[in-house]
Amino acid sequence: MKLSVIGAGYVGLTTAAGFAQIGHEVFCSESDPDKLAKLQNGGMPLFEPHLENVIKSVRRAGRLRFGSTEDAIAWGDAIFICVGTPPLANGDADLSAIEGVARAIAKRAPGYRLVVEKSTVPVQTGAQLLKHLSVHGTNRLKYDVASNPEFLREGTSVEDFLHPDRIVIGADSPRAADLLREIYEPILKQKFTCPIHSICPKRNDPIFLATDTNSAELIKHASNSFLAMKISFINMVANLCEVVGADVTKVAQGMGLDPRIGSSFLNPGIGFGGFCFPKDVQAFIRIAEKSGCDFSLLKEVEKINQRRVEHFVEKIRTELWVMRGKKLAVWGLAFKPNTDDVRFAPSLALVKALLDEGAIVSAYDPEAMEKAKTVLPEVNYCAEPYAAAQGAEAVLLVTEWDEFRQIDWDRLSTVVERQLIVDCRNMLDASEAASHGFHYFSVGRPPVLPVQTEPIPIGASSLARTESAVENYRRR
């Protein structure tokens, strides 16, 4: 089928490439002229695993092209709107880009169009879209509007697109629902050439859930807000663990074994970031407020998240005493691993707070430094993690990139000024850090001091060693 995708951000590019991969003929438009030129010349405006290869291969096969919004509107029987919906100052989603696309479709579509919202939008946006299309339509065409929320995670978006758990569509007309089912057929039956796996892992076929438009729109906001709530919940449990001397990893494990709770999204850390959760929680609060529903539960979720960075700054301040003039190394800037995205990344707020206190910050991230430079020009960016750690009073581990798991502890020991690690993601092995002479602070777990700080009886269990280290810490 001929499909159009408007907007070449993470969602739009993955959607366009994914549809082309499963056999559709896709036209993807982008309004930023530099980005469009880059894509047309075979470049990539963002880093996302597998995406570049898929785009190259479907372009070679002639199933994906890039161009203007006008040409995209003329091309596809179905038009997927994947433009940004950034937050306004009051927390509402800014829908001006969606409105602009609707106006262009109304003016230029040469025949029936199924208009599909993929961007995350407030409930009832579909109804507004349909109204807008008929008000501005000059061509007396019939339109259908449907919602098709995306559940793509940055870093695994190609895999999420091709092997989803569910495909949700919200459509108020059978024609729209049938078209969407047909478009997704190869994914529903898992019948396509997979660009990621030579043999795809065994899993259940995706579930196709068809609802009305309003419900589908709500499913997206409710899902993201629920996941954000899980993260804030475990972060509060982590705070409690730090005070009472419990281990949040064990608590999360014990909770997650209950299938009603589940273990995913119970990893405590420096808070959720990225362009989805922070803005979607805010927007959902506003939607509820405007509908007269008190969703103060979500306000707490947001508040807990906003306090995460300060919690870590406090830990660092307590340990370093004076921050002014001290060199700190930040490992990881992206809001999560396997992406170069720093939008609403906790690293940005953390680095700003450290700079405000007079610290000198060096940073390393495998992919996100170019994007971080535009918002944090004061930072000294380094080509590898040990250069960032040179002379540092503390190494702050902010994003859980795999390469940080392979630390060369001996090398790190020789370059730092002080052997102190603050692991904001609980990704390192505490006993390994301690055995290499590091003071190790993490989230919701007792701090661990270098094992040689005080003699511990030979043959003591690891628990005894940890308890002993905690005791040493308390006595200081």
Ligand code: UGA
């Ligand atoms: C999220 C959702 O997971 C996707 O389903 C959704 O499609 C997407 O938003 C969207 O609305 O477009 P994404 O923002 O890419 O995807 O990233 P996540 O993997 O959900 O992580 C979000 C944030 O939560 C990250 O900062 C991550 O570090 C943090 N997080 C995640 C935790 O702190 N703890 C966890 O246990 C999980």
